[in-house]
Amino acid sequence: MDGQPERLRLTARSLPELHADSGLFTIVLHGSGVTHDPVEDGESGTLAEQPAIEQLESDLCSARATVPSAMQDLESVNDVDASNRASREATAAAAKSS
Numbered sequence: 001m002d003g004q005p006e007r008l009r010l011t012a013r014s015l016p017e018l019h020a021d022s023g024l025f026t027i028v029l030h031g032s033g034v035t036h037d038p039v040e041d042g043e044s045g046t047l048a049e050q051p052a053i054e055q056l057e058s059d060l061c062s063a064r065a066t067v068p069s070a071m072q073d074l075e076s077v078n079d080v081d082a083s084n085r086a087s088r089e090a091t092a093a094a095a096k097s098s
Contacts, residue, residue: 007032011054
């Protein structure tokens with residue numbers, strides 16, 4: 001601002017509520033009003049750590065959203081596997097009795 005460099009925080013988040021594979025993101029720029037780097041000045045690293053924390057929170061939300069679907073997929077695979085195993089065992093038993 002006013003010809004002075006300003007530290008900004010950029011937040012980008014996917015918009016899965018529109019469509020999981022849409023590739024659309026929302027971009028938000030947050031002005032901090034800080035015109036110096038607190039890490040370089042030996043101050044607290046909270047501003048430097050904030051993007052990493054936000055990324056971890058976003059990853060956690062994505063993982064939590066994915067878990068139920070992954071569990072359903074795993075249960076489905078297990079059901080198919082059990083069905084295939086039973087079919088193979090029945091076929092083997094029929095072949096032995098022949």
